[in-house]
Amino acid sequence: MKQCLILDDSSTIRRVASRLLEAFDIKSRDAEDIDTALMMCDDQMPDCVLVDRNLPGFDPVRFIANLRRKPGGDRVRVLCCLFENEPGSYTKLVQSGIAGVLMKPFDKDSMRESLTGAGVI
Secondary structure, eight states: OEEEEEEOSOHHHHHHHHHHHHTTTEEEEEESSHHHHHHHHHHSOOSEEEEETTOTTOOHHHHHHHHHHSTTGGGOEEEEEESSOOHHHHHHHHHHTOOEEEESSOOHHHHHHHHHHTTOO
């Protein structure tokens, strides 16, 4: 069974994402901050990470760089969750190695589309 780490400061978003991932036979774990997420990756590297672009005091590019330096981190598919399309931010994220985006608010269909596009399912 594939595993996904959900990195978002909203417990509601983490809970909804977890339920949607279950529909695709993907087990999830969640973290509300970068340090916890990176420690969880040390314990067990996930197949994918859903990361909120707008965490307070958070730089997703730095998170991805730290993730990629970890053993097995180079194979993780990272999907960045965005509220709106920000061309400048999106370009930086693509250059950092994200596999795709997931627009908020998301539902089962948009989750399936993003996971499929990223090669997770």
